[in-house]
Amino acid sequence: MCGDIMLKISDIVGYPIVCNDQKKFRGEVKDAVLDLKNCTLTGLIIDYGSLIHHTRVIPFNSIYKINRNNIMVRFKKNILEIKNMDLNKYFIKKNEKILGCEVIEDNGKLLGFIQDIIFEEKSGNILGLVLTNGMIDDIFNGIQILPINNSIIFEKEKIVILRDTKNDILKNIGGLKKLLELEH
Template sequence: MVIVMLRISEIIGYPVICSDTGKKEGEVKDVLIDLNSKKLSALIIDCGNILHKIKIIQFNDIFCIEKKFIKAKYKKNLISKKKFMGSRDFYKKVDEIIGKEVVSEKGALIGFVQDILFKNNDGMILGLVLTNGFLDDIFSGIQIIPVDKSIDLSSSKILLSEKMKNTILNNIGGLKKFLELE
């Protein structure tokens, strides 16, 4: 398997195909993140057309994440929400992290979480993609914060130490870089 860095927004809507049946069993609707290990824990799958049944597949039960689809090991690995083991305190849905403010220790606004980068082979979160608004993103580019153990994703705001603030990857793309204005 080729290890690839993906954005969570890319896999939302991906069909989930089970290896044992060869059939599409549903589509990814959301992702659960383990806040302690900073890894993707499970995918929330919408199964069905008219009656939307929600199933969960733990990240360990995913065979591979390819371009445009996710392959699960077995259909039996798609479990009901009730059977999903784990404390709800340690898991957050991605939509509970997207949009959070990222501020420095001194209280300065750095940006808002727009997306989350992860490795497709183990679900390890690599970084947070920040936005400062559509126009600023077009002109200045985006910022990416590498995620380490010091970043707390469970609080209402994400607080960055001055040390972490220096690790931000700035100006990824944008007209400033393209026009070489910096």
């Protein structure tokens, strides 16, 4: 995985969509569609239009390139009506439905809430979940990142991890505690 670019979904929300075959603006990213069973980003939900807004979806495999300030789709025909994507499947969810979900250990202990999702730019593979315990805790202690592995169970309203997986969580990324060297 060396050299792969990792992005957070929050990084690309608001990015304009440009069709390579027309070189013109086609909307902006509003949300992402995730396949939790296969741990992949399956598409981007976009919105376009000035007076009348249209919601469409771009399958992830139709994305040509993610640049620093836009997302390129090779052909306009790759932008589909959202009704063509089944968002009612159990494991297919909009990112907005996952944000704020509880992450708990299998013994019921709360570890945090999902704040963001990290994915690999080229493949769309979900690499990790950014966890929060609230803004004050994040400022003081920093955020936590839960790498995706086989010990994660996606349930309807929460995510359960096996106790052993707790050791895989990357803790205290940023935060005043680390900055002020209060942590040993």
